[in-house]
Amino acid sequence: MKHSPAYRLAATVLHGFDEYRARFKQITSDASRRFRDAAWREAQQASAARINLYGEKVEETLDRLQRTFAQEVLAHCETWREARGHYAQLISQRLDYELAETFFNSLFCSVFQHRHIRNDWMFVYSSREDAAHRSGIELCRRYYVNGDWAGALAWALSEAPFESPFADVERDSQLGAGLLEAQLPVAIWQADDAQVELLNSVFYRNKGAYLVGRILGGGEQVPLVLPVLHGEGYGEQQGGDPCLHLDTVLTETDEVSIIFSFTRAYFQVEVPVPGEFVGYLKQLMPHKPEGEL
Structure with missing residues (x-):
């Protein structure tokens, strides 16, 4: 089975995906150093480089497939049906399986010019659609306010x-x-159970770093984004201030949606479990399509 064309096709696609993910993570992991x-x-x-990376790796993998397999094998839907099954098994224990499935789909569509879109041959539906799979990885840190909002922000x-x-x-x-007092619903501001919850990962983009999460209390919740910047002129002129400061506090869903109006690829953020990470952001911005997160 491991020597069948379908298995080798699946393994070749996964190898290309692994190369993509390794380079993607390498670029992302250095974001904190670039900000510092x-x-x-x-x-x-x-x-x-990271925005262009996906297309480049799809092209590289497609070229590898075309050099490895005869055209009658590569252009046969039955080969891809079998490869889909092997691929689903190969990624069954991965935390980034949704991304792996998307990469497989990109190769299938490249070969068939976006024709033959069927779940038999590609992942129209996820291979783990019905699996209530949770990684167990803690995405967030939490702090109970106990009436001290300045302490929570500190x-x-x-x-x-x-x-x-x-x-x-x-x-x-x-x-x-002071900004929170002006922005938060009274039910949250006065709630005995109010807590601040923030993703462990920092979002980096342009000259800013963003702490992203939510505030819960009194049966309500609002998103929370804390943009952090360096002092004036740092990195642009001699004598700029390298110390950090809080730029503002954002708690309105519309404001937070604007922050995420660009694709997530523009953010440099380490994502331990992509599906769960996007699911969390979806809770903060329920009206925003998942494809934009």
């Missing part, structure tokens, strides 16, 4: 995995608490 060093030009180059900022210090966490926290 204010390497803005390098950050732009990394963003462009925790959010000081416990974030930044390598540069904040210029004045207490000042930022007090200012942020």
Whole structure:
């Protein structure tokens, strides 16, 4: 079975996907260093490279398939039906199986010019659609407010995995608490069970870093985004301030949706479990299509 054309096709596609994911993660994992060093030009180059990466790896894998398999094998739907089954088995224990299925679909569509779109031959529906599979990986950190909103924001900022210090966490926290008081529904602001919940991963884009999560309490919830910037001029001129500061506090769904109005590929963010990560963001922005997250 492992020597059959269908199995080798599945393995070749998965090899291409593994190459894509390895390079994608490599670019992403260096985002915190680029932010720390204010390497803005390098950050732009990394963003462009990562956006182009998917198409490049699909093309490379397609070329590998065309060099490895005879045309009558590669262009036979029955080969892909068998390959789909092998591929589903190969990715069955992966945390990024949705992305792996999408990569398989991209190769299938490249071969058949977007014809023959059937679940028999590609992943129109996920191979684990009905599986209530949870990774068990904790995506978030949490803090119970207990009436101290400035303290909650101080925790959010000081416990974030930044390598540069904040210029004045207490000042930022007090200012942020004032913004929260003006923005939050009374039910949340006064709730005994109010808590701040933030994703462990930091979102990096352009010159900013974003802490993303939500505030819950009193049976309600609102999204929470804390944009963090370096001091004025850092990375652009001699003597710029390398210390961090909180830029503002965003709790309106529409405002948060604007932050995510670009595809997630523009963000440099380490995602341990893609499906669960997107599912969490969907809770913050329920009206936003998953394809835009």
